Amino acid sequence: MLNHVSIGVRDIAATRRFYDAALKPLGYSALSEGPTSLGYGKDAVALWIAVAEHPVPADQKSGLHFCFDAPTRKSVAAFHAGALGAGGHDNGKPGLRADYGDNYYAAFVIDPDGYRLEAYCGAKE
Numbered sequence: 001m002l003n004h005v006s007i008g009v010r011d012i013a014a015t016r017r018f019y020d021a022a023l024k025p026l027g028y029s030a031l032s033e034g035p036t037s038l039g040y041g042k043d044a045v046a047l048w049i050a051v052a053e054h055p056v057p058a059d060q061k062s063g064l065h066f067c068f069d070a071p072t073r074k075s076v077a078a079f080h081a082g083a084l085g086a087g088g089h090d091n092g093k094p095g096l097r098a099d100y101g102d103n104y105y106a107a108f109v110i111d112p113d114g115y116r117l118e119a120y121c122g123a124k125e
Contacts, residue, residue: 004045005066008052009113012036014087015049018112021086025078026070026119058114065108065116072121073105079119080107087112 009015016038020030023040028047032039039045047066056064070076077094084090092108100106106120 002046004048006048006050007113007115008055009049010051010055011112012038012049012051014112018083018086018088019047019049021082022079022088022109022111022117022119023068025075025082026068027075028068055113056115058110060116065118067106067118067120070119070121072123076105076107076119076121080109083109083111083117088117091116092118 012035016030019038019040023029028040028042030038031041031045037048037050040047040049068079070079073094080090080094089110091110092106094107095105097104097106101122103122103124104120105122106118108116108118110116
């Protein structure tokens with residue numbers, strides 16, 4: 001249904017460090033880059049990031065979050081570790097989420113601008 005999502009950030013260099021570290025284990029990379037923008041994806045850009053004068057304020061209770069497909073449970077753990085190592089904050093350690101489904105394995109982080117992110121794998125391991 002969605003072709004891509006765009007978000008605004010304050011510091012493109014810090015954002016690059018964070019998203020490179022968090023998304024690489026999932027198989028995603030920066031496919032497009034400029035002085036004030038980045039585009040991440042696997043075969044095509046699905047996440048556009050650009051410096052914005054007024055990024056959306058972080059709001060833990062907004063319900064807004066972005067979930068990325070992960071190929072394996074190990075890649076979910078690597079996403080979480082990479083995100084935390086690059087300036088993100090923990091919002092749910094890697095593990096099964098039985099409330100969401102029998103094989104719902106996910107981890108949750110918050111990026112440097114306050115966006116809530118999830119990596120999800122539905123495969124049994």
